[in-house]
Amino acid sequence: MMAIPIPVLTIDGPSGAGKGTVSRIVAKELGWHYLDSGSIYRSLAIALSQKEADLANVDQILSIAQAMDLAYECDDELIVKLNGEDITAQLGTETTGNVASIVAAIPEVRQVLLQKQKDFKKPPGLVADGRDMGTVVFPDADFKVFLTASAAKRAERRYKQLMEKGIDVNIHQITSEIESRDCRDKERLTAPLAQAEDALFIDSSAMTIDAVIAQVLSLVPQRLVRQ
Ligand SMILES: Nc1ncnc2c1ncn2[C@@H]1O[C@H](COP(=O)(O)OP(=O)(O)OP(=O)(O)O)[C@@H](O)[C@H]1O
Numbered sequence: 585m586m587a588i589p590i591p592v593l594t595i596d597g598p599s600g601a602g603k604g605t606v607s608r609i610v611a612k613e614l615g616w617h618y619l620d621s622g623s624i625y626r627s628l629a630i631a632l633s634q635k636e637a638d639l640a641n642v643d644q645i646l647s648i649a650q651a652m653d654l655a656y657e658c659d660d661e662l663i664v665k666l667n668g669e670d671i672t673a674q675l676g677t678e679t680t681g682n683v684a685s686i687v688a689a690i691p692e693v694r695q696v697l698l699q700k701q702k703d704f705k706k707p708p709g710l711v712a713d714g715r716d717m718g719t720v721v722f723p724d725a726d727f728k729v730f731l732t733a734s735a736a737k738r739a740e741r742r743y744k745q746l747m748e749k750g751i752d753v754n755i756h757q758i759t760s761e762i763e764s765r766d767c768r769d770k771e772r773l774t775a776p777l778a779q780a781e782d783a784l785f786i787d788s789s790a791m792t793i794d795a796v797i798a799q800v801l802s803l804v805p806q807r808l809v810r811q
Pocket residue numbers: 597598599600601602603604605606622681741742744745788791792793796
């Protein structure tokens with residue numbers, strides 16, 4: 585018997601472009617699974633901090649990455665458990681994002697985390713967001729989007745998001761962190777942030793979240809939407 589193909593929609597782009605917000609809603613609308621691949625790199629950053637690991641010691645980073653037991657519970661928000669501990673609250677900080685982006689540049693780390701990401705591909709379908717979903721992890725994805733926005737807009741959104749969570753931040757610091765993370769993510773040698781050739785380019789700088797969602801959903805034929 586022939587296996588039924590599992591459709592995959594990838595959404596790649598830089599930090600704060602709206603990938604997570606859009607992907608979560610699109611996955612819900614389609615009735616598909618959702619992979620927030622950044623949360624895997626962020627979880628590693630937290631595991632490294634818990635073990636007070638040396639970020640220059642690649643062997644130590646790899647053994648911590650291999651031992652990570654990650655569990656996801658999808659409620660209204662995504663709950664992430666690392667070795668049984670709920671780490672959701674620590675995932676979103678800029679420090680976690682910055683450490684994640686430092687270790688994400690290590691090719692062996694990406695190799696160790698590759699299968700964990702591929703395992704999310706299950707029926708009836710998958711929406712995957714990250715930096716290399718359409719280029720490396722799911723190069724054969726049926727639908728691909730590259731979602732971006734100006735650095736200033738992304739910093740403004742991230743600033744609002746963190747302030748709403750009660751995290752006191754400085755807009756200048758956020759802007760410079762976003763710019764240096766963009767640079768690190770784009771310039772690393774392995775799986776850099778890049779638009780897949782066959783991806784739809786969306787600049788959300790002047791778009792509402794609903795408009796972005798509508799454009800992404802328009803890629804997927806109705807017959808693939810779980811009723
Ligand atoms: N088109 C938009 N208009 C206004 N606000 C937006 C838009 N898209 C996203 N946002 C807001 O920007 C913030 C960042 O969005 P989100 O976390 O989805 O970005 P991201 O691309 O997943 O970032 P990261 O890669 O760092 O996880 C959120 O508060 C979200 O509500």
